[in-house]
Amino acid sequence: MATATPQVERRLGASGLPFAARGLLWGLGGFVLGAAVVAIIRALAGVGAWRADQAIVVGFLFSVPAFVLGVGAWETWGRGWFGLETYEYDPPGWRRYFGFNLDHKVIGVQYLVTFLTVFILAGAVAMLMRTELMDPGRTVLGPASFTRFMSLHGFLMVLVAVTAVPGAFGNYVMPIMVGAEDMAFPRLNALSFWLWPPAILLLLASPLVGGWDTGWTGYPPLASVNNLGQIFYALAFVVGGLSSIVASVNFLTTIVKMRARGLTWGRLPIFVWAILLTGVLSLFFTQSVAVAVTMVTLDRIVGAAFFEPLLGGAPVLYQHIFWFYSHPAVYVMVLPSLGVMLEILPVFSRKPLFAYRWAVGGIIGISVLSGVVWAHHMFTVSALSNANAGFMLSTEAISVPTGLVFLSAVGTIWRGRLWMKVPMLFALAMVFNFLIGGITGVFLSDIPADYQLQDTYWVVAHFHYTIVGAGIFGLFAGIYYWFPKITGRMFDERLARVHFWMMFVGFNLTFLPMFWLGLNGMNRRIADYQPELAPVNLFVSLAGFFLGASFLVFLWNFVVSWKKGPPAGPNPWGARTLEWQTSSPPPKLNFEGIPEVVGDPYDFAPDAPRHAEIEVGGER
Amino acid sequence: MSGRRRDLVVTGALWVVLVIVGVLVVRSVDLLPALRSEEGAEVDLAFNTLLLYSIPVFAFVLAVLLYSVVRWRVDEPETGDQIRDVPAFSWGWFLVSTALAGLIFVTPGLTGFFALQSAATEEPDLEVRLTGVQWHWDVEYPEAGVALEAPQEILLPADRRVRFELTSADVIHAFWVPAFRLKQDAIPGETTELIVTPTEVSSYDADPNVRLQCAELCGTGHARMYVPVRVVEPAEFEAWLTGAAMGMGGDGMDMGSDGMDMGGNAGHDEG
Amino acid sequence: MTVHGAAHHPPYAELHRFGLRLFIASEAFLFGVLFAARFYLLGFERAEAVNVTLGVVLTIILLTATWSSHRAAAAARAGDRGAMQGQLLLTMALGVLFLALVVVEWSAGFREFPISTPYGSIFYLITGTHSLHLLIGLFVLASLFLQARRGRLGEGDVWKVEGGVAYWQFVDVVWLFVFTILYVL
Structure with missing residues (x-):
């Protein structure tokens, strides 16, 4: 490890397997081994060697570490556990992305590409769902497939929303923003990424066993009697959760301990603040969802009694544990994107971030309060119990810190000079979308109104306005903003504008009518609805297809510009934060010298001191 | 009228217009379907009250957005006014939003909740x-x-x-x-x-x-x-x-x- | 290899200590949720069949292991590699003994309070999760022992031993809570 390990670059020649392929092979071996362990134990206990669900659970839990070791963690890390020499995996070119690479910039790109792929796949599933919902009755899917595709769409998108922005930009940009050479724990960082491929592959394979029916929330007892796919869901959640925890340890340590000299808390870019608080939320609350899905899995595979009412269990307990994580998780989904938004607005207004301290206070306030609001998802469990009033209070209180984010956003653009480049368009659209998402959330927090709105399309519209309207718009804002930094090339501005307008218009046309649908008797997660709702549903579907088409424009632009875009230069936007004070893409250790922060990140006055000086030649 | 004052006045006027438009739209579109229960009246009251409250909030942010985009749009980067904070405005924002949150918690939140609770204690037929x-x-x-x-x-x-x-x-x-x-x-x-x-x-x-x-x-x-x-x-x-x-x-x-x-x-x- | 220790970075040991603390805080949340679930599901009920004597024995074993792991860290700080290896071995032996007794306890428990009862479910989930963490702790200690044997732990690596020991002691402390809420209450 950090001892006198000589640096030996292990380049896999033509003879060697790419590490990703070896990982799959080892993962398969791990699976067989785990399944065999189960079979042996069962045979010894005399209950018949084979039981699919148990074999899958244990097999998968064996296959994940085997996979991670196989993609290169063995050479880079595992050998060290046994006192053997370790080697770093750092081949040139595209190969570096297919192994256990320790460079945070490589890992950021791995996250970005992986979760864009998942986003496109889960979006395609949404297209299928909207095709089914174009008219009442059976169109293409039938209720069983619909429910399963709905579950798959929901869960994959939740993973994208939780992971994409912190994974891609938290990894790529944040360490540069704080002036560090890398994350605090490069190996843990690589681990946090490489835990994802097994989880995602497992989910993509879940239709083979019939998928699962419970949506992304996985409520028992339905989850206890459901298809085998439910176990895939649980395993993916546990492994993905472990990745989140590992990643947040890394984020927090990096931000707290590795900031450049002079980068005081009051000078910290707002995106870094957002990642910091996101890290706090993931670090603590993710454990809880792992407990929830593990308990369901135990109910299923060893006959435990947690949520089985006939055995004395309590199904509602699941919802408490689940939402204890999953409400903070929705802030994990939006905080990083709000950070991106507040990062972009000052740059393209050429104005300081308005009310910086209030904005930071808002982000902290949201995070603190997010831990005490979970039961507002459960108002209808026992609609008139007094405890609900407390959760109504805490939930409505969260609108105050959320409002501070808006204060900062509108204060920043006021009297700015709005340079309407594509990242700015996305950031402004986020203000609009998130405003609708926030306001409609207040209706849900109100117990009487929630009586009608709970579990309807109002909820569907509301969370798409927050998670897509802010979270995913923030992802794309970040992609366009940092694309020149990551690739060194500029994207096609015209196509990017086409993408923006298609996405913005398509998004609003798709989700705005859903509020009306929810009020008028359309409950969520249904394959079929009352014929009276057909015209609006048809409209929503068509708008949804338009929204879907916008990502084809994006993909084309993304791929072509990455390969052939014109060179972007180190700082095409004229931004001040540290990632723009180095080349595009940055060198291996991010800077040609040691950065020292001497000024404010958002001071755009012509005579302002720079945000940071980079002392060249001091060290290397 | 100084430019600064004009910005405020026009944005304020825009806000008022948007609020009026919002109210008219909400009035003309039948958002809620027909109500056919006594207890449901509390739900509709809560919904409609929140809708009313939300219009000025939504309209305010929208007015600032729209005005800023039209008024201060530039084609080449240009330095904006270096305003870091306007403490009176920020405090006002904080206090108003806190008051609003408190208001909606009390009514329609608690009032509706208690009304539903007390309705539920009466003897059923x-x-x-x-x-x-x-x-x-x-x-x-x-x-x-x-x-x-x-x-x-x-x-x-x-x-x-x-x-x-x-x-x-x-x-x-x-x-x-x-x-x-x-x-x-x-x-x-x-x-x-x-x-x-x-x-x-x-x-x-x-x-x-x-x-x-x-x-x-x-x-x-x-x-x-x-x-x-x-x-x-x-x-x-x-x-x-x-x-x-x-x-x-x-x-x-x-x-x-x-x-x-x-x-x-x-x-x-x-x- | 990324060169840490450029002027403005704190030493790796400090990063490691901080990160480990965060991870332990996260793990504490995990057990907190499990304990909360126990009270939600069972109130203050306790299975009469639970073997309190065995619980006390298990507690004593882990407390002893806490002490020996502490001695291992102290020896590492003092640069006494032989003593450190000895204490690590002792700690691991106690850990293995603990796990063996858990197996004994479980096989008796399956008859008294099977997993298909709420008490059984909670009991096996909590003790199982704890044992899994203990297993991870054992792996870490074994790794440290191996590295020490092969001469790969130098002067600058005291923090590794301290880290492994800190994690081990956290798992021991968790046991005290487990013991309290499953055997005593």
Whole structure:
């Protein structure tokens, strides 16, 4: 490890397997081994060697570490556990992305590409769902497939929303923003990424066993009697959760301990603040969802009694544990994107971030309060119990810190000079979308109104306005903003504008009518609805297809510009934060010298001191 | 008028216009469907009050956005006014938003919540037991000794306070009659309750929102786990209930038990 | 290899200590949720069949292991590699003994309070999760032992031993809570 390990670059020649392929092979071996362990134990206990669900659970839990070791963690890390020499995996070119690479910039790109792929796949599933919902009755899917595709769409998108922005930009940009050479724990960082491929592959394979029916929330007892796919869901959640925890340890340590000299808390870019608080939320609350899905899995595979009412269990307990994580998780989904938004607005207004301290206070306030609001998802469990009033209070209180984010956003653009480049368009659209998402959330927090709105399309519209309207718009804002930094090339501005307008218009046309649908008797997660709702549903579907088409424009632009875009230069936007004070893409250790922060990140006055000086030649 | 003042005045005017437009739009579009229960009035009141409050909030941010984009748009980067904070404005924003949050918590939040709670403590006129089963509802009128398995429709008397006792035979379901507004989960191993007073004679045929719809995802047949509700005059209801009770005396419950393909079991068309 | 220790970075040991503390805080949340679930599901009920004597024995074993792991860290700080290896071995032996007794306890428990009862479910989930963490701790200690044997732990690596020991002691402390809420209450 950090001892006198000589640096030996292990380049896999033509003879060697790419590490990703070896990982799959080892993962398969791990699976067989785990399944065999189960079979042996069962045979010894005399209950018949084979039981699919148990074999899958244990097999998968064996296959994940085997996979991670196989993609290169063995050479880079595992050998060290046994006192053997370790080697770093750092081949040139595209190969570096297919192994256990320790460079945070490589890992950021791995996250970005992986979760864009998942986003496109889960979006395609949404297209299928909207095709089914174009008219009442059976169109293409039938209720069983619909429910399963709905579950798959929901869960994959939740993973994208939780992971994409912190994974891609938290990894790529944040360490540069704080002036560090890398994350605090490069190996843990690589681990946090490489835990994802097994989880995602497992989910993509879940239709083979019939998928699962419970949506992304996985409520028992339905989850206890459901298809085998439910176990895939649980395993993916546990492994993905472990990745989140590992990643947040890394984020927090990096931000707290590795900031450049002079980068005081009051000078910290707002995106870094957002990642910091996101890290706090993931670090603590993710454990809880792992407990929830593990308990369901135990109910299923060893006959435990947690949520089985006939055995004395309590199904509602699941919802408490689940939402204890999953409400903070929705802030994990939006905080990083709000950070991106507040990062972009000052740059393209050429104005300081308005009310910086209030904005930071808002982000902290949201995070603190997010831990005490979970039961507002459960108002209808026992609609008139007094405890609900407390959760109504805490939930409505969260609108105050959320409002501070808006204060900062509108204060920043006021009297700015709005340079309407594509990242700015996305950031402004986020203000609009998130405003609708926030306001409609207040209706849900109100117990009487929630009586009608709970579990309807109002909820569907509301969370798409927050998670897509802010979270995913923030992802794309970040992609366009940092694309020149990551690739060194500029994207096609015209196509990017086409993408923006298609996405913005398509998004609003798709989700705005859903509020009306929810009020008028359309409950969520249904394959079929009352014929009276057909015209609006048809409209929503068509708008949804338009929204879907916008990502084809994006993909084309993304791929072509990455390969052939014109060179972007180190700082095409004229931004001040540290990632723009180095080349595009940055060198291996991010800077040609040691950065020292001497000024404010958002001071755009012509005579302002720079945000940071980079002392060249001091060290290397 | 200085430029700075003009910006404020125009934005303020825009805000007022947007608020007026918002109110007009909300007034002209019928957002909520017809209401057919007494208790649901609290729900609608809460919804409409929140809608009213939300218009100026939404309009304010929108006005600033729109005005800024039009007024300060530039084609080449240019330095903006270096304003870091306007403490009076930020404090005002904070205090107003805190006051708003407090206001909506008290009313319509707490007031509506307490009204619903006190309505639920009054003596009911009729008890109905509902059991959610994948994927239909079983209905029981215990006082009359009538139990119906997967009925084709559920009869309720108008202007009578009905107490539903909800439970489930398998997974979690939820009671929801959109025209009544109220929603309550039906949880296996537990009994939950809900009190509703239908206000007028109505039926599913006239208004599809007069249906008992399962509102908690319960598997394949969830979408079609609904059963039409028919609200009739109390006398008609009594007559029907008596008849149904007599029918129970004979060879048991055939009352509407062939309703399986109406609400229930829609999910069997696919493995 | 990324060169840490450029002027403005704190030493790796400090990063490691901080990160480990965060991870332990996260793990504490995990057990907190499990303990909360126990009270939600069972109230203050306790299975009469639970073997309190065995619980006390298990507690004593882990307390002893806490002490020996502490001695191992102290020896590492003092640069006494032999003593450190000895204490690590002792700690691991106690850990293995603990796990063996858990197996004994479980096989008796399956008859008294099977997993298909709420008490059984909670009991096996909590003790199982704890044992899994203990297993991870054992792996870490074994790794440290191996590295020390092969001469790969130098002067600058004291923090590694301290880290492994800190994690081990956290798992021991968790046991005290487990013991309290499953055996005593």
